[in-house]
Amino acid sequence: xxxxxxxxxxxxxxxxxxxxxxxxxxGVGNAVLTWLLDQxxxxxxxxxxxxxxxxxxxxxxxxxxxxxxxxxxxxxxxLWLGRxxxxxxxx
Numbered sequence: 001x002x003x004x005x006x007x008x009x010x011x012x013x014x015x016x017x018x019x020x021x022x023x024x025x026x027g028v029g030n031a032v033l034t035w036l037l038d039q040x041x042x043x044x045x046x047x048x049x050x051x052x053x054x055x056x057x058x059x060x061x062x063x064x065x066x067x068x069x070x071x072x073x074x075x076x077x078x079l080w081l082g083r084x085x086x087x088x089x090x091x
Contacts, residue, residue, distance in 0.1 A: 002032040012040050014052035029061050037065065
């Protein structure tokens with residue numbers, strides 16, 4: 001399964017990608033993400049932006065479908081609630 005959210009215009013974010021373990025490595029994730037991206041390509045205006053947070057198991061798939069790391073333009077950030085005391089706040 002895959003889930004994509006949008007602001008209704010040019011911004012899209014892949015928030016979920018999951019394939020049951022018994023079906024992994026069979027092209028299911030590729031088919032799901034390709035379908036989602038085709039929906040964006042067919043309906044979004046030129047210059048639309050698609051983002052995601054890539055965990056290690058998904059990185060090969062995302063790279064294969066054209067996603068790149070571009071820290072000069074955008075960087076993913078996170079806040080783990082309940083861990084604030086562990087965070088170095090001196091930065």
